[in-house]
Amino acid sequence: MSENSSDRPQDPQQPTMADVARRAGVSKMTVSRALRHNGAVSAETRRNIHAAIEELGYVLDQSAGSLSSKRTGFVAAIVPSINNSNFSDTARGITDALEDTGLQLLLGYTDYAIEREEKLVEAMLRRRPEGVILTGGSHTPRTRKLLSSAGIPVVETWDVPSDPIDQVVGFSNEDAMALLVRKLAEKGYRRFGYIGGTTERDTRGSQRRTGFQRVLNELGLPADRLISFGAPPISIEQGGQAVVSMLARWPDTDVVICVSDLSAFGALMECRRRGLRVPEDVAIAGFGNFEVAAYSHPRITTVDVECYEIGRRAAVRLRDAILGQRDPSLGSIELIRIRVVERESA
């Protein structure tokens, strides 16, 4: 199977549609029709053609087809990280919604850098995707320009940008975090700490921190117990290290809120390891409703953001826009339901 030399076991040349046509005794065009679902071809001809295809091991060359049909069948999606279960849930939602549409997903990850996003968008655009799904609402000017002159539908997700490129399926990270903080304040917590990554790159993370500070200011509570630790996405390990710093600096902290469940889990485990009771000695809350938060001991209080639905709905919107079936009664901005999940840790 390797490229080198001529010892290849099979076809020196991939068969083309012309080979199939010759073998089936028809024209290329008839083969093309037999391969498309709407093709008007007689039953017998179709049978002959499929037999020829099997014998030759022919596989349609879609890139050639898309050159003349002007439809590549690609959809591009760009996520910050593929190793974060929130975003891989979104990716799964996209793939599932695209199933049976003939649209294929081209996935890329930015590692939380909008400069990398720009490069990726350009690389994807060279493949002429029929639509693009982006994570977040912050992009470089050039990204916006590239996308806008591509003339294809775009869906921004995981955020509600003030100046959307096209469509949006997301939620306000600031409001979602505010909801959590308010709920915890109602439960009686007063000395709040916040753990997040160094915020330059992770826009969603800094929006959450803003929500945290906003509510505490509104409630007249101190909002200065902030620990920034490590490059986003902040890991389980870093969550553990950050909570240690937090408690060293502000030992009487009531409740520690983490930018994501992963860091919350790290913080929780580190506290347990040090013999601290959660939530009695210190309460902990996270964000994102990762599976690990639902089954840790104690279970972690968090904010659920329906990651899979974000992906699924973004893909449905893209599909409808591509197929020209966009529902005009739907606005171009779709808000995802956010809810605080109260569990044992806070």
Added chain:
Amino acid sequence: MSENSSDRPQDPQQPTMADVARRAGVSKMTVSRALRHNGAVSAETRRNIHAAIEELGYVLDQSAGSLSSKRTGFVAAIVPSINNSNFSDTARGITDALEDTGLQLLLGYTDYAIEREEKLVEAMLRRRPEGVILTGGSHTPRTRKLLSSAGIPVVETWDVPSDPIDQVVGFSNEDAMALLVRKLAEKGYRRFGYIGGTTERDTRGSQRRTGFQRVLNELGLPADRLISFGAPPISIEQGGQAVVSMLARWPDTDVVICVSDLSAFGALMECRRRGLRVPEDVAIAGFGNFEVAAYSHPRITTVDVECYEIGRRAAVRLRDAILGQRDPSLGSIELIRIRVVERESA
């Protein structure tokens, strides 16, 4: 940006290379050369061309280019699940190794079904990838046939198949599990239990179970404490439920080995919730060295399999085969280092 109607703000038509050429006062071919890295074009011409590209917002159409160059720049990779951090680490290893090679990743997931793998392989082959990375060594006959007549390099990963399609980067799941069981037997454990998914689909899971049984048989220890629970990949939640069944049925079980760290974590947390001490009352071990296993409390004993390296090396092999730089001193099978990571849980 949407498709409907003529209210599109910009270009009714995407600019082509001919438009750029006209604007820069050169031929298409010169534009094409200026866009390729090896192109021999004078500095001034190149400047003019890039200026024209910027003004028009032109983006190269790679699908058209690949039709004539016979190089699509695609590599296909197929994993069981994108939401499993082991496989997403592998995917990240692939992407990273492909960076700056001009090769782009086409990713698909099978949901642990080789029938879905077959469909995916065919869909990918329509895009004419220059190489394919597969997970596991079990495939349908048709998948093998399709791949073999495609005449492109193939790398199977996460397994060491007895009859490889082409190249292999993996390890024996059976041996890896055997290593863990033997190590735990050395530490004095005698009454072993095993938790895995229903095994029809997850080949790697059943290979691990085989390794478990093989060692216990060799050591003359009972190997009948098996709990199969839920469709693979068995989740954190299912790990918790399974350990409850295990201890209800065989209360004196020494150590519970789980098919993956996720289920081990679920089992661990469920035990703690029920007031059981780990490892004093029951020990727990996992497989895969997920991050959650390294930072839980107690930390989980597991088997490290270098997922990222599997992906990276598979991609390097593919890249070398595609570029015709395959190192002949390397065999076609590359074993990944496996090691037991002893921690607190067992």
Added chain:
DNA sequence: CTGTTAGCGCGTTCAC
């Protein structure tokens, strides 16, 4: 260093 010609493998369009 640059231009010309030809053609990649298919689908569109029109003919029959």
Added chain:
DNA sequence: GTGAACGCGCTAACAG
């Protein structure tokens, strides 16, 4: 229901 001519946007091969 089927076929022929043409062209999609680009690059290979050669010429200058």
